[in-house]
Amino acid sequence: MSPHAGYNFGFLDEYAKKEIRRAILKAISIPGYQVPYASREMPMGRGFGTGGLQLTLALIGADDVLKVIDQGSDDSVNAVNLRRFIEMTCPGVSTTTRTQDATLIQSRHRIPELPLTARQILVLQVPYPDALVVVEASEEKRKTMHGEADYSRLLVKLYEDIVKFNEITISHRYPTRINGHYVIDPSPIPRWDVPELDHSAALILFGAGREKKIYAVPPYTKAQPLAFDDVPFRVEDFRDEQGRRRGCHRCGCTNSFLDEFTDSSGKKLYQCSDSDWCDGQRRSPRE
């Protein structure tokens, strides 16, 4: 693509990439700690994954196989847009939709259903990096709270939820404690995906572009969603009125996160949110 000739491999200049890699190393060394970095402006909007994109561009090499998903789908507009941009600015990189073939996966709002392996890195896009922001507006104060692992105000929020609603009402962005100290906002993944963070074989990196933070759940690291001993953390419930687990109308899978939509006749349908998983189930349901 000639109009883009003249841009560096990976768009960013090499100094910027080095800086991001240093921040990544620090994030891995201090699991769950939000490392500030000088997030660069990318040619797509803040909130569209510029934090994740900077991580991907700083990490990617010509021998990498990249997968980009948004809401679980490789085909959604934003995923396509990011993938095309990376293809354009990183000549030689190959892309895939197959989770098992990817070495680097950038995702918004989902962790793939297929368990990741030690040779893979998952990059999650993050709009709000700090789980404490719901109880404390000042970042300066939040930094002290994190340093002292002072999460009592966040736990009180859970307490008040149970008092009011008899349930913890946090739906996504579920605060999760990493390696017994820092509590992270795991990005707007559903609660369904939170258990995947715990002792994941793959390195999981979080990039917040607008808020200029990078943090990590290193491989095989403890990740515990905040909960009470007697009121456990619960993932989304996909049972119907009769208590039966709903399945995907397309592949029949009954152990995946489902999207809900209404067909033209007004009937409610459920379908795997992870499109690659769904395709895989159709090919070989026992996979």
Place this chain on the structure above:
Amino acid sequence: MGYVAIKGGGNAIAGAAAATEFLRTNQSLHDAAAQPLAINAVGHQLCRLVDRIVSEGGVYHPTYAALAIKQSLGDALEAAFALRAWRSTMPRLTATPVLDTSRMRLIRRISSAFKDIPGGQMLGSTPDYALRMLRMELLDESPEIFRAFARDWLKGFADDVDADLPDSFPKVMDALRAEGLLPPVDKDRIREAFDITREPLVFPVPRSAALATMARAETGSLLAMAYTNMRGYGDIHPTVAELRVGYLPLLLPHPVTGELAEIGEALITECEVLAMYGADDNGGIPTFGIGYGACFGHNEVKAISMAILDRALQKGMKDGPSNPSEDPEFVLLHVDGIESMGFASHYKMPHYVTFQSDLDRLRTTQSKAGASQ
């Protein structure tokens, strides 16, 4: 049936880009003489817009700013965004030393504190006293009159007009400082400026980080924040000691001799305000408080807003914020146009997964509430 409603991204994106390009070019369908907008014309005839884009984009590159305006169909936020993104591909190779703005080649200079200022007031180009009546004659402007005006206007000046101009104009603030009305400059505090393009803001931040953030803030956002202080959510009550607009010589050390050499110039607007006096931190005599604003391009509203907010933030950093415009986190994290517009736009993206989680929580709590009633 195909895979959910979010499919088909690639074609949709290409289509959206083509529709935008059609908007830019379709004038040619009903106007045979239609020409693509010349970058040069944007640079000259929409120079205030270019000024805004170089300032908010954070790169002094008027030509690329004009290009950004052209390709974004005049959307100022988008244009500044494109320029800022281009900037991300450029390494920072060096930094100039602190530049002396008394050496600016001025095109305008006023003070609202004193009638007579050393060097004199100079109104220059300003819409301040213009009647904002639509100039209907420009609806169909004749190229001859257009050219004649510029030629005739210059004839009014002697050929050697430049020779009469001094190299530098003394600053109003220096006179006030000499009189002891301003706090003395703390020489120890002049250190390397904080570079917001290389370091994130981790609060508390030094004043230079606040100034840099405001210098590339979105004009309207900065104005709104400053206006809250002017109107009643604050008490800075500023007086403009000096507002100057002009071309600032940029100096860099010569690679061989190390001597400072002029490498070019940038049009900037600089504003210094005085605020009602306060007691000195160290129990000394009271002095006026100072607020400083400066930005690329000719943008007086931005420079004044920035100066007022600088004063407000200094107050907040010292005594703790007593209103939003004195709170560094509140001001500095919300004035960047690229960040705020990006985040506002991102709400248009699909949020199916998170909404599914929301539905799950609402249905669960509804059924629990229903069961207990």
Place this chain on the structure above:
Amino acid sequence: MNKVLEVRGLSKIYGPGCASCVESTGPEKETNLCPHCGSVVALHDVSFDLHEGEILGVMGESGSGKSTVVKNLYFDQMPSSGEATFFDADKQHDLFCLNAARQRWLRNHRFGMVYQNPHLGLNFNISAGGNIAERLLMSDLMDYGQIRERAKALLARTEVLLSRMDDLPGNFSGGMQQRVQIAKALATQPPLLYLDEVTTGLDLSVQARILDLILEIQQELKTAMVVVTHDLGVIRLLAGRAIVMKYGRIIESGLTDQILEDPQHAYTQRLVASAL
């Protein structure tokens, strides 16, 4: 009697301070404002001991520095100089040498504070029960059912209607807010409690019941307390020993009865006389 707290030479200066601050301020100079540098000498050379189950009264008028004493000991502020040692079972803590995290741990686990202004002691955005839960959560109790039961028991003990447990403190009367604050302060059964003008501004009948509650708690739990007040009646009722402060200095100290019956310092004499 076991010693709980030992305070030595506690001083607090607001402002830059100078060599003449101390000699230019104090009761004899009738000011705590240093005429040389404009600093306020809020506390100078305050020393006292506190023993298990004892209530020490700190009295004085506004500006005497009496509230500053507890603010420093509760880590709301850091003193300019001085030492304080907290004796906790077989451990002792040098309060002002601890790092911020250790100080917060002591605050959350071993100290309690009840402020005159309930907004300082309570979070008005969460329920009364939530306020107590917060303190229990800070001390790492993570069982919802147990937290509920502890909060209920504490509110019952401080005579807050259990039907109001899940209401916001803003909807409570002033007396009830103080009861919630006391329940919150007691949540972790701290051996040391600070009370800063807890009954000021309340109706007399409400005051009396809260003072009774404090005495009962002291007798039941053997909690050591520092009670800051300008009200001699409160001192007379609660405190076994008392110190009298003026312009940041201690001008008199001893058994409460002794001070009230036979005040030595002219200022204390005037204070006692005016209260009769």
